[in-house]
Amino acid sequence: MRPQASTASHEADYPRNSPRPKQRCPFYTNDSSVIQRAMWLAKTPLDIFSASFSLPFCEWSLKRRQQNGHRFYPDPAPPVATIVFTQSEPLQMDNTGMKRGIVIKDDWPGYSLDLFTYPEHYHEDIENVYIPHGVIMNRTERLARYIMEDFGDNNIMVLCVLKGGYKFCADLVEFIKVFGRNSNKYLETRVEFIRLKSYLNDQSTEDLHIIGSRDLSFLRGKCVLIVEAIVDTGKTMKALLKHVETFEPKMVKVAGLLVKRVPNMAERLTDYVGFEIPNRFVVGYALDYNEYFRDLNHICVISKTGKMKYKVGEMHMNKEMDK
Ligand SMILES: O=P(O)(O)OC[C@H]1O[C@H](OP(=O)(O)OP(=O)(O)O)[C@H](O)[C@@H]1O
Numbered sequence: 001m002r003p004q005a006s007t008a009s010h011e012a013d014y015p016r017n018s019p020r021p022k023q024r025c026p027f028y029t030n031d032s033s034v035i036q037r038a039m040w041l042a043k044t045p046l047d048i049f050s051a052s053f054s055l056p057f058c059e060w061s062l063k064r065r066q067q068n069g070h071r072f073y074p075d076p077a078p079p080v081a082t083i084v085f086t087q088s089e090p091l092q093m094d095n096t097g098m099k100r101g102i103v104i105k106d107d108w109p110g111y112s113l114d115l116f117t118y119p120e121h122y123h124e125d126i127e128n129v130y131i132p133h134g135v136i137m138n139r140t141e142r143l144a145r146y147i148m149e150d151f152g153d154n155n156i157m158v159l160c161v162l163k164g165g166y167k168f169c170a171d172l173v174e175f176i177k178v179f180g181r182n183s184n185k186y187l188e189t190r191v192e193f194i195r196l197k198s199y200l201n202d203q204s205t206e207d208l209h210i211i212g213s214r215d216l217s218f219l220r221g222k223c224v225l226i227v228e229a230i231v232d233t234g235k236t237m238k239a240l241l242k243h244v245e246t247f248e249p250k251m252v253k254v255a256g257l258l259v260k261r262v263p264n265m266a267e268r269l270t271d272y273v274g275f276e277i278p279n280r281f282v283v284g285y286a287l288d289y290n291e292y293f294r295d296l297n298h299i300c301v302i303s304k305t306g307k308m309k310y311k312v313g314e315m316h317m318n319k320e321m322d323k
Pocket residue numbers: 161162163164165196197198199204228229230231232233234235236237287288
């Protein structure tokens with residue numbers, strides 16, 4: 001079991017899977033971000049007396065006491081509101097987007113290369129633009145919001161999995177910082193790195209190497225967010241989680257930009273998923289094929305020509321490990 005700390009910092013903050021309150025339980029706040037989080041976490045309609053409105057990202061309606069004619073949302077200084085949790089219908093909200101990410105179907109052909117710009121030298125080496133850079137960025141922004149909501153007031157110790165995860169990590173952390181600034185919730189985000197390698201060409205190998213220091217003692221007692229570009233067979237993530245847990249962090253969550261739909265896929269490993277993709281070898285946005293394509297901004301499917309052109313033998317892998 002991965003350590004899961006309660007992120008509760010307020011009566012309103014229920015960890016996502018905890019039982020809902022059985023009785024009406026009022027508390028008072030005028031903090032709009034607390035109220036939004038409460039709605040997100042509680043999974044039950046909240047009653048705040050009087051007026052009502054609904055937020056675009058969930059289906060609950062929220063009633064509030066209207067004071068002095070102020071609007072509650074997005075009023076930066078809302079009036080004091082009384083929130084009462086009530087037992088009600090089970091969750092109606094569709095959480096698929098969070099658990100599985102945006103699901104890309106097996107028959108998705110990708111976009112024609114003509115529609116986008118990309119480094120000319122890869123012209124023959126990629127089949128299509130599978131996920132355009134702008135879509136990656138927007139999805140990353142959304143994941144940053146889920147993460148902020150879950151981590152509450154806990155500082156985030158980010159562990160970036162190199163090399164593939166460097167772009168996703170940089171963008172995700174930037175969005176988290178922007179949300180922090182905009183909501184006056186200044187969380188400390190510290191970023192550390194670990195380098196893992198197991199792929200040769202497009203195949204997972206038996207050798208999973210942690211390159212560099214294995215000492216992650218800085219994670220002890222911290223709320224850790226592992227940031228990884230792709231979870232495919234899940235071998236890398238399983239090994240990493242096992243390693244991380246030996247350092248006794250307070251909580252560990254995993255953000256994966258891509259999770260591949262493979263037989264026996266490792267769904268449970270990833271808490272925040274950008275996209276669930278078919279079983280195809282993708283490159284770009286720091287994902288490589290023998291170190292090529294990291295400089296491509298979109299996520300693309302590599303072509304046969306690309307695979308042939310940049311293919312290497314096992315000797316190459318051993319040399320890389322020695323570096
Ligand atoms: O779920 P899995 O099948 O274990 O695959 C996922 C891993 O594969 C890639 O790393 P790679 O070994 O290619 O190293 P890199 O990140 O340095 O490219 C990727 O960045 C993940 O870490």
